Amino acid sequence: xxxxxxxxxxxxxxxxxxxxxxxxxxxxxxxxxxxxxxxxxxxxxxxxxxxxxxxxxxxxxxxxxxxxxxxxxxxxxxxxxxxxxxxxxxxxxxxxxxxxxxxxxxxxxxxxxxxxxxxxxxxxxxxxxxxxxxxxxxxxxxxxxxxxxxxxxxxxxxxxxxxxxxxxxxxxxxxxxxxxxxxxxxxxxxxxxxxxxxxxxxxxxxxxxxxxxxxxxxxxxxxxxxxxxxxxxxxxxxxxxxxxxxxxxxxxxxxxxxxxxxxxxxxxxxxxxxxxxxxxxxxxxxxxxxxxxxxxxxxxxxxxxxxxxxxxxxxxxxxxxxxxxxxxxxxxxxxxxxxxxxxxxxxxxxxxxxxxxxxxxxxxxxxxxxxxxxxxxxxxxxxxxxxxxxxxxxxxxxxxxxxxxxxxxxxxxxxxxxxxxxxxxxxxxxxxxxxxxxxxxxxxxxxxxxxxxxxxxxxxxxxxxxxxxxxxxxxxxxxxxxxxxxxxxxxxxxxxxxxxxxxxxxxxxxxxxxxxxxxxxxxxxxxxxxxxxxxxxxxxxxxxxxxxxxxxxxxxxxxxxxxxxxxxxxxxxxxxxxxxxxxxxxxxxxxxxxxxxxxxxxxxxxxxxxxxxxxxxxxxxxxxxxxxxxxxxxxxxxxxxxxxxxxx
Amino acid sequence: xxxxxxxxxxxxxxxxxxxxxxxxxxxxxxxxxxxxxxxxxxxxxxxxxxxxxxxxxxxxxxxxxxxxxxxxxxxxxxxxxxxxxxxxxxxxxxxxxxxxxxxxxxxxxxxxxxxxxxxxxxxxxxxxxxxxxxxxxxxxxxxxxx
Numbered sequence: 001x002x003x004x005x006x007x008x009x010x011x012x013x014x015x016x017x018x019x020x021x022x023x024x025x026x027x028x029x030x031x032x033x034x035x036x037x038x039x040x041x042x043x044x045x046x047x048x049x050x051x052x053x054x055x056x057x058x059x060x061x062x063x064x065x066x067x068x069x070x071x072x073x074x075x076x077x078x079x080x081x082x083x084x085x086x087x088x089x090x091x092x093x094x095x096x097x098x099x100x101x102x103x104x105x106x107x108x109x110x111x112x113x114x115x116x117x118x119x120x121x122x123x124x125x126x127x128x129x130x131x132x133x134x135x136x137x138x139x140x141x142x143x144x145x146x147x148x149x150x151x152x153x154x155x156x157x158x159x160x161x162x163x164x165x166x167x168x169x170x171x172x173x174x175x176x177x178x179x180x181x182x183x184x185x186x187x188x189x190x191x192x193x194x195x196x197x198x199x200x201x202x203x204x205x206x207x208x209x210x211x212x213x214x215x216x217x218x219x220x221x222x223x224x225x226x227x228x229x230x231x232x233x234x235x236x237x238x239x240x241x242x243x244x245x246x247x248x249x250x251x252x253x254x255x256x257x258x259x260x261x262x263x264x265x266x267x268x269x270x271x272x273x274x275x276x277x278x279x280x281x282x283x284x285x286x287x288x289x290x291x292x293x294x295x296x297x298x299x300x301x302x303x304x305x306x307x308x309x310x311x312x313x314x315x316x317x318x319x320x321x322x323x324x325x326x327x328x329x330x331x332x333x334x335x336x337x338x339x340x341x342x343x344x345x346x347x348x349x350x351x352x353x354x355x356x357x358x359x360x361x362x363x364x365x366x367x368x369x370x371x372x373x374x375x376x377x378x379x380x381x382x383x384x385x386x387x388x389x390x391x392x393x394x395x396x397x398x399x400x401x402x403x404x405x406x407x408x409x410x411x412x413x414x415x416x417x418x419x420x421x422x423x424x425x426x427x428x429x430x431x432x433x434x435x436x437x438x439x440x441x442x443x444x445x446x447x448x449x450x451x452x453x454x455x456x457x458x459x460x461x462x463x464x465x466x467x468x469x470x471x472x473x474x475x476x477x478x479x480x481x482x483x484x485x486x487x488x489x490x491x492x493x494x495x496x497x498x499x500x501x502x503x504x505x506x507x508x509x510x511x512x513x514x515x516x517x518x519x520x521x522x523x524x525x526x527x528x529x530x531x532x533x534x535x536x537x538x539x540x541x542x543x544x545x546x547x548x549x550x551x552x553x554x555x556x557x558x559x560x561x562x563x564x565x566x567x568x569x570x571x572x573x574x575x576x577x578x579x580x581x582x583x584x585x586x587x588x589x590x591x592x593x594x595x596x597x598x599x600x601x602x603x604x605x606x607x608x609x610x611x612x613x614x615x616x617x618x619x620x621x622x623x624x625x626x627x628x629x630x631x632x633x634x635x636x637x638x639x640x641x642x643x644x645x646x647x648x
Numbered sequence: 649x650x651x652x653x654x655x656x657x658x659x660x661x662x663x664x665x666x667x668x669x670x671x672x673x674x675x676x677x678x679x680x681x682x683x684x685x686x687x688x689x690x691x692x693x694x695x696x697x698x699x700x701x702x703x704x705x706x707x708x709x710x711x712x713x714x715x716x717x718x719x720x721x722x723x724x725x726x727x728x729x730x731x732x733x734x735x736x737x738x739x740x741x742x743x744x745x746x747x748x749x750x751x752x753x754x755x756x757x758x759x760x761x762x763x764x765x766x767x768x769x770x771x772x773x774x775x776x777x778x779x780x781x782x783x784x785x786x787x788x789x790x791x792x793x794x
Contacts, residue, residue: 360669364669364672364673368673385680386680388676388679389677389680389681392676393673511738511739571742571743571745572742589739592739592740595714595717596716596717597717600719
């Protein structure tokens with residue numbers, strides 16, 4: 001009964017999405033206030049019914065209703081409650097429903113917080129968001145209904161993929177989706193702006209906190225995914241340049257470029273059409289990412305084509321949304337003119353370079369991700385693009401980006417004479433290079449050029465970020481939240497760079513065959529295989545090893561890697577044993593029994609790896625601080641007098 | 649500067665940027681494109697000698713041999729028409745199993761054995777790697793999991 005209610009709620013949500021699109025866009029076009037008011041109510045209704053549908057599916061999971069196909073394929077009677085709820089978005093159908101719920105939530109937030117916008121503009125934004133909702137809900141109802149019944153009901157579920165039975169991965173999709181879907185707000189703003197043909201500073205000021213919010217969720221989502229891959233996949237890697245990862249990283253790069261470009265558009269009235277194009281791109285890449293991961297096209301271009309209903313719908317939807325937005329852009333963007341000029345050393349130039357390098361990296365990653373799909377689809381052979389490709393094409397634009405970032409933060413708008421900042425920058429550069437030589441030489445006894453460059457750039461960015469609040473406090477100048485947020489986020493970028501340089505330069509990974517009592521050495525640590533025993537969990541059995549780690553005779557830690565076999569069957573899963581530290585992680589994964597009492601073990605030494613995720617958290621936190629700046633909460637009308645004229 | 653010269657300069661800058669990015673992509677592609685072959689193609693001589701590439705197929709039942717107490721393993725990869733012996737030293741992935749799909753990354757040795765430096769079984773128990781499925785000409789159940 002409850003699943004049918006959910007199904008029914010989803011149909012009503014679709015109808016309300018149609019109403020949301022029609023009344024808002026139609027009302028705005030005809031200047032009909034009653035229609036626009038109705039469109040706004042439809043937003044609330046749509047949210048309520050999508051939430052009902054989502055709740056019904058969650059209820060089916062909680063109640064272990066194996067008469068629903070989706071529940072039977074993704075749950076199990078022994079699955080703990082937390083993972084039964086997380087299983088709602090464990091596969092294709094449910095994750096689409098989660099996507100739709102996120103979209104309805106963002107739309108509701110826009111409707112609730114947009115009192116200061118002019119009514120027709122607000123309606124157009126809500127209307128475009130409604131069009132996206134229609135697409136997703138129609139897709140679910142026609143090809144991927146999560147409420148489909150199984151007759152007769154299964155007596156037991158197939159279980160959630162054991163890889164997904166983990167805290168980080170349970171919360172990873174909702175946060176990632178909040179980010180993906182959050183870009184739909186900037187997208188709808190861009191489309192509404194293009195339709196109206198005018199763009200002023202108030203527009204940019206309005207879009208900035210929404211974009212920042214989406215971007216910070218995406219940052220956390222990506223960091224969670226990386227952290228999960230590190231400890232759960234059992235291999236100790238933190239980024240694999242897998243198409244699934246690239247799918248979430250590309251919208252992040254576009255979003256990063258967008259928040260920087262928006263700053264120029266707000267402050268100086270420049271880069272207008274470029275900003276709009278980035279807003280369209282960020283969401284288009286989010287859509288592409290969702291479908292790359294969820295449609296099965298990555299698993300096989302041909303398997304994708306053998307389920308033509310889903311495939312054709314997805315391609316049509318992508319074409320309509322992306323193609324439509326780009327057409328609108330081509331038609332209207334030439335009307336938007338950026339008037340002012342700026343000096344070469346002004347902040348605008350640095351942000352221009354920021355955008356150029358980010359977009360270059362984005363384009364090259366997109367090429368590497370889609371190239372194998374095209375080759376395969378055109379029957380030109382099966383290839384894959386290896387991680388070294390991505391490392392190279394990402395590194396090359398990032399090095400100058402980081403170098404310029406340190407200066408750009410201190411450059412002033414328009415005139416850009418660095419003045420008193422110059423001395424601060426010389427100090428940051430000197431300390432950065434000195435610190436890099438010190439870390440490389442003293443701590444690791446290694447001064448390879450790329451490693452030293454990486455450390456120097458990391459320290460340079462961190463120090464030059466710190467110089468801003470220090471100088472402001474000394475000069476008794478105020479430190480607005482937007483500036484503080486920028487400082488924190490850029491400090492985080494520097495910290496992550498430090499971690500990436502450290503782990504890529506000095507990591508040690510080695511496989512060993514050890515019997516109980518034997519020991520192996522890596523990176524100055526002794527790992528002694530002390531014991532192995534059986535363990536039992538709520539829904540698995542397994543073995544656990546004790547790995548006693550010592551350094552020069554003094555004890556460091558005991559690692560407990562596990563090998564688990566879940567009761568629902570399937571392959572064994574590796575649970576790594578990890579000792580977390582400020583300077584390094586020690587990592588042990590247990591492999592197979594090799595005979596003669598030996599087990600295979602993968603031992604790893606991962607210097608500075610924690611700073612990658614700590615940096616990412618700071619980046620997201622910086623975004624949060626900036627998004628909460630008071631400036632963004634001042635009603636637009638109150639500032640109408642200072643807007644930059646948009647159209648000439 | 650006249651607006652005309654400014655525009656010209658911008659066009660030149662964009663062209664230079666795009667050119668540099670293309671050159672970088674070509675350079676990076678050169679060594680990092682990995683081709684995939686099934687055992688029949690390898691035995692027919694399609695695979696490049698001396699270069700790393702990937703092979704894929706099913707692990708033949710009963711073919712997995714370990715050198716007792718070491719990390720050395722040997723197994724046979726088959727596409728049910730032809731087979732290739734593979735040797736590898738290291739941890740096998742969780743999802744590695746006889747009778748299941750596998751992808752190995754490495755080089756062909758002079759003796760016709762494939763020396764793998766990486767073994768992937770990147771699939772859950774419900775589907776096999778796409779290249780494997782297709783090279784076996786069996787339909788792939790499209791179950792997606794992250």
